[in-house]
Amino acid sequence: MLLTISTTARPATDLGFLLHKHPDKVQRFGQSFGEATVFYPEAGEQRCTAALLLDIDPVALARSRGKGSPDFSLSQYVNDRPYAASSLLAVALADVFRTARAGRCASRQELADTPLPLEIRLPALPCRGGPELAERLFAPLGWRVEAQPVLLDEGFPEWGESRYVRLALSGTVRLADALNHLYVLLPVLDDGKHYWIASDEIDKLIRAGGGWLRDHPERTMITRRYLGRRWAMARTALARLAELGDEPEERLAPAVSEEAAAEETAADEAAAAEAEAHAEAAEPETAEAEAAASEGAGVGKRKSLNLQRRIAVLETLEELGATSVIDLGCGQGELVGALLARPRFARVAGMDVSSMALTIAARKLKLDRMPDSKRDRLTLFQGALTYTDKRLSGYDAAVLMEVVEHVDPPRLAALEQVVFGHARPGHVLVTTPNIEYNVRYDFLTGLRHPDHRFEWTRAEFEAWAARVAGRYGYRVSVKPVGEPDPDLGPPTQMGVFVRD
Incomplete structure (x- = not known):
């Protein structure tokens, strides 16, 4: 550098x-x-x-x-x-x-x-x-x-x-x-x-920015990003900045939608869980980092989009009658844990490219203390979605929840072949952000996560889903996840693929 x-x-x-x-x-x-x-x-x-x-x-x-x-x-x-x-x-x-x-x-x-x-x-x-x-x-x-x-x-x-x-x-x-x-x-x-990012970062920010940050037109975004999108810390920092001058604190606080606020709550919860995990292991890739997409903040009463997405997937799997499910790109195991909590899912698997994410997932799921009856239903393993793997086959349903947007577009064809052509589960659920909705997140610039290679509009996702379904012998329907905006659609979109 x-x-x-x-x-x-x-x-x-x-x-x-x-x-x-x-x-x-x-x-x-x-x-x-x-x-x-x-x-x-x-x-x-x-x-x-x-x-x-x-x-x-x-x-x-x-x-x-x-x-x-x-x-x-x-x-x-x-x-x-x-x-x-x-x-x-x-x-x-x-x-x-x-x-x-x-x-x-x-x-x-x-x-x-x-x-x-x-x-x-x-x-x-x-x-x-x-x-x-x-x-x-x-x-x-x-x-x-x-x-x-x-x-x-x-x-x-x-x-x-x-x-x-x-x-x-x-x-x-x-x-x-x-x-x-x-x-x-x-x-x-x-x-x-x-x-x-610990609480002493607030002091560092005030020392370095106290002379100019209070009056900066982008002070809220600067504070939020500097403090890793931790809204509780950002509120404290903004309040301290307000005390440096005569400007009322409420003028320093951002105005946000309840959806953005709910997303921030999820981000803070995820951060707390990750901090606990550091007691024994280094930090893996965050499984649901999208929750920090908004630069706005607050404490919302609605369910976080993270939770709404997981509920939508679980309800759809039950409607489809699936009893064995593999979570492709399972991250730290949030969906895997929810599946295990429902006895109807007799076989549950989680696959991720990150071995450290799987380590954290095992810890969060308390794998070492899990009852044998539940442990026998679970399989966790490392793998990549762009390579054929016999371990991916044999499940009623496969879930790719906020996964495809992390894949480079030239490699999507390999993922499609692996999941729809080789593994060929009876059902495939794919959720991905709706980029049109991003304007509803205050101060968000670019995509919702720095690791996203792309994000689709509703029309682009529907076109991709229809092409993949037609090529590999599936029927597909697209469902909204989260409260839809009348003009922009839902924050997340889910494709439900059913094999002919």
Whole structure:
């Protein structure tokens, strides 16, 4: 990861005083996940540039993640963290430029208090929301923003844009403010952190953003994302921000739909369960991360969409008369547990690509203490939906609940062949988000989850379902899940496939 900070304030080498890093030296700072190096590619009277280079050691990163890390098992070694600016860079920046972030400079305090012409560049920045979001976050702080989207592959431009941007900021800003803007907004743009978010993150946010966040037009979204979409923590942070000025707290609170509020409640419940799981195991991929899709928040009285979806699947399975069910992409076992609670389902299986998710599922299901009568009904195993596997066959029904949207579109054909062509259960239930409904989630930018490869409109889902049904000898009907919007349809759609 690379971050450069340049100034043309003369003498430009005064940047070294402010950063407390001499332009003639290369300085290295050990981090638990690698090494940060500060050096100056140019240091003249008219222009000076300081560079922070963060070299990530993926093995050290995996070993240093403690009980609270949100990264799931596959991302321990294979991910974008060594290359793209994220919370890792924010943590290194906070450590290496600690005094500069505080706005202190014993020898040149008047310089530290003075806005300077600055240029900041980040060649690879994850930005869930695209260049427009970068503009919305940095422009109100006085920055001129140039955010260029990065193609997935320059050799294949038809593949479209990635979730990364090349970011260049320029403006006349106090250096301490510039560093604090980056410290807060880098993980906000990435929409994730590499460590578990505890209550002390509120204090960090207030310290870094107290001087500018209260008046930012996107303060609610910034607060929510920085705190990992934990609404209880976000409310506390927003209240504390309100106390910093005269603005009433109610004006800082977001207005949201009850549906969005219910989704947030589910997200907080999932977070609590995941935190408990960290006592014995590292964090797996969240099975129902969609519950955090909305940037709005509150405490709703309706059932969460997560729960409504599970109930709809269970009721449909009972209507179909299924007695043996396999949950494909079972995650941490929420649906598997609900199936086991109903004796009519004599055989229940859960398959997931993540071994760590299956470990957490076994723990949540209390597999080691499960009565033999129930344990004999259950099978958990690791597998991938894009490869034929004889263990997938022999069930009355298969469920893919919020799974297909995590598969790259070119690989959907393989999934279709495996499930509908090879396993060929009597019934297949597929649920997936309705992208048209996303506008009902306040502040949501992009898709509902950063791992979603796509999301379908109602027409696109119906067309896909009809094509698959026709090709593999099934009949299909599409049912709404969640309260439908009269114009946008339901938040989730479910295809019910019945083999001819």
